[in-house]
Amino acid sequence: MSQRSSWSAGDHALRTLLDRLPRPGRVAWIGLRARYRAAVLAVDAVKAIPGRGLAGDHASGGAREVTLVQAEHLAVVAALLGRERVAPELLRRNVVVSGINLLALKGRRFRIGAALLEGTGPCAPCSRMEEALGAGGYNALRGHGGIAARVLQSGRIRLGDPVAPPADGD
Numbered sequence: 001m002s003q004r005s006s007w008s009a010g011d012h013a014l015r016t017l018l019d020r021l022p023r024p025g026r027v028a029w030i031g032l033r034a035r036y037r038a039a040v041l042a043v044d045a046v047k048a049i050p051g052r053g054l055a056g057d058h059a060s061g062g063a064r065e066v067t068l069v070q071a072e073h074l075a076v077v078a079a080l081l082g083r084e085r086v087a088p089e090l091l092r093r094n095v096v097v098s099g100i101n102l103l104a105l106k107g108r109r110f111r112i113g114a115a116l117l118e119g120t121g122p123c124a125p126c127s128r129m130e131e132a133l134g135a136g137g138y139n140a141l142r143g144h145g146g147i148a149a150r151v152l153q154s155g156r157i158r159l160g161d162p163v164a165p166p167a168d169g170d
Contacts, residue, residue, distance in 0.1 A: 024164035025100025027112060027157060028071045029088045032057040040089035045158040048115035048151040054094055062150070063120035069146030071098035080140040081133060090132045093123065093146055097163045102147045105165075112163050114155025123148045 031040040035058045047055040053065030069091055078086040088096045095112065105119040125141035133140060 023099060024162040025097040025102075027095060027159055027161045027163060028098045029096035030054075030157065030159065031089050031092075031094055031096075033092065034058060040092055042089065045156055047154065047156055048112070048117065049154050050151045053151060054157075057094060059094075064123070064148040065151050066095060066117060066149045067093040067123045067146060068095045068097055068102055068149060069093040069123070069144070070100075070102050071096050073144040073146070077133070077140050077144050081136065086133065091141065091145075092128065092132070095157070100163055105149075105163075106147050109152065109166050110149075110164060111166050113157040113161030115151060115157050116153035116155065116166060117149040118152050119147045119149050121148055122146075 030043050030046055032043055032046065032054060033040050034056065038058070043056075046057075048066065049055055051061050051065075053059040053061070059065055059067075069088070071088075074086050074088060074091075074096070077091075078084060097112075102119075103122075106121060107119055109116060109118050111117070123145045125138050125145045127138060129137040129141050131137075
């Protein structure tokens with residue numbers, strides 16, 4: 001077997017592994033910021049709009065139309081800060097999901113409820129985390145900030161909706 005054909009086999013094996021997720025995640029929390037630096041308000045449902053992000057949120061267009069963080073990472077950040085819990089609105093992300101590794105969705109299309117999104121990259125913390133979480137907040141969130149995404153197809157996102165790769169044909 002040539003080196004080139006073994007690379008192809010390895011690439012195929014890696015793609016197969018990347019396509020396998022143990023189960024879909026679920027939307028645990030949704031938050032919107034009406035304008036830059038405004039308080040984050042929790043909502044039960046929202047419409048995702050291509051080129052815009054989430055209706056009612058100040059983000060508009062680009063690679064950060066929607067920001068997502070894992071619910072499981074809230075507990076990690078709290079532990080790193082020596083707190084009992086960290087409220088999702090403090091992290092200033094739009095959607096908290098549970099039960100799925102968000103990094104598995106980076107660079108991939110995925111559905112949240114009726115909306116189709118594409119993970120555009122990690123959502124690194126900003127200096128505001130020191131303000132929101134106290135001393136060390138920035139470093140506590142590093143590696144736990146979730147991902148950013150763009151909306152490809154509009155649709156409603158509700159609490160409890162599944163988060164998973166799209167069905168064939170999406």
